[in-house]
Amino acid sequence: MTDPLDDLERLALSAPSGATLLIAPAGHPLAERLQVHDGSTAQTAQSLLSNPPQRRYALALLADGLDDLSSDDGRRLIAGLRDLYAETLYCLASSERWPTPSMLALGLRPLASYPSSLALYHFDLYDYKRTPDWLNSRHWANPERWDKARW
Numbered sequence: 001m002t003d004p005l006d007d008l009e010r011l012a013l014s015a016p017s018g019a020t021l022l023i024a025p026a027g028h029p030l031a032e033r034l035q036v037h038d039g040s041t042a043q044t045a046q047s048l049l050s051n052p053p054q055r056r057y058a059l060a061l062l063a064d065g066l067d068d069l070s071s072d073d074g075r076r077l078i079a080g081l082r083d084l085y086a087e088t089l090y091c092l093a094s095s096e097r098w099p100t101p102s103m104l105a106l107g108l109r110p111l112a113s114y115p116s117s118l119a120l121y122h123f124d125l126y127d128y129k130r131t132p133d134w135l136n137s138r139h140w141a142n143p144e145r146w147d148k149a150r151w
Contacts, residue, residue, distance in 0.1 A: 004063075004092050004112075004114050004116075004118050004120060005029060005030050005033075005063070007112065007120060008030055008061050008063055008090060008092060008120075009030060009033050009034065011059070011061065011090055012030075012034050012040060012059065012061055014059075015058050015059035015088075019040075019057055019058035019059060020034060020040035020041070020057060020058070020059045020060075020061065021040065021041050021042075021043070021053060021057040021059070021060045021061070021081075021085065021086060022034055022040055022041065022042040022043070022060075022061045022063065023042075023043055023044070023045050023048055023060065023061065023062045023063070023065040023077070023081070024042060024044070024061075024062075024063040024064055024065050025044060025045075025064060025065065025067075025068065026044055028042075028063060028064065030061070030063050041053075041057070044065065045062075045065035045066065045068060045069055045073075045074075045077055046068065046069070048077065048080075049069075049073060049076065049077055049080075052080065052084070052085065053085050055085075056084070056085055056086065056087065057085060057086050057087070058086075058087050058088065059086065059087070059088045059089075059090070060081045060085060060086030060088070060089045060090070061089075061090050061092075062077075062078070062081065062089065062090070062091040062092065062093070063092045064092060064093075065077075066078075066091075066093050066094070066097070066098060067093075067094060067097065074098070075106060078091065078106050078108070079106065082106070082107060082108075082123050082125075086125075087124070087125045087126070088122075088123070088124045088125065089108070089122070089123040089124075090111075090120060090121070090122055091103070091108055091120070091121040091122075091123075092118055092119075092120050092121075093118070093119060093121065094117055094118060094119075095113060095117050095118065095119040096117050098119075100119065103119075103121045106123075107123055107128055108121035108122060108123045109121060109122050109123070110122075
């Protein structure tokens with residue numbers, strides 16, 4: 001198994017320089033790694049809730065930042081990151097405190113689980129909702145089929 005921090009670091013290095021927002025406790029090892037590589041922005045979850053970012057980031061990494069928050073604040077933080085502040089979100093959370101159904105309800109997809117009861121979840125603005133098969137011109141609003149099929 002790989003280390004979850006190594007996985008998050010690889011994901012962060014794939015983003016453009018300076019376009020990464022890291023949400024982690026103060027002194028988190030990943031913050032030091034990312035500052036060296038690309039000058040990403042790091043904040044704690046509490047400071048982000050009280051003082052939201054002024055812009056949208058290409059990538060947000062939430063690393064162990066949910067443990068200090070209540071369930072409501074954690075959901076509010078994830079929803080804010082997902083909807084307003086990041087195009088892509090990776091969330092590393094305790095699978096005991098934040099089980100998969102809770103994360104699925106917030107729109108995150110599971111990517112990996114680790115032996116240390118951590119799980120990695122993913123949300124991408126551009127592929128979060130797959131287009132259903134019925135939503136195409138074969139099934140509706142197709143003038144060529146108006147006299148050929150009865151609805």
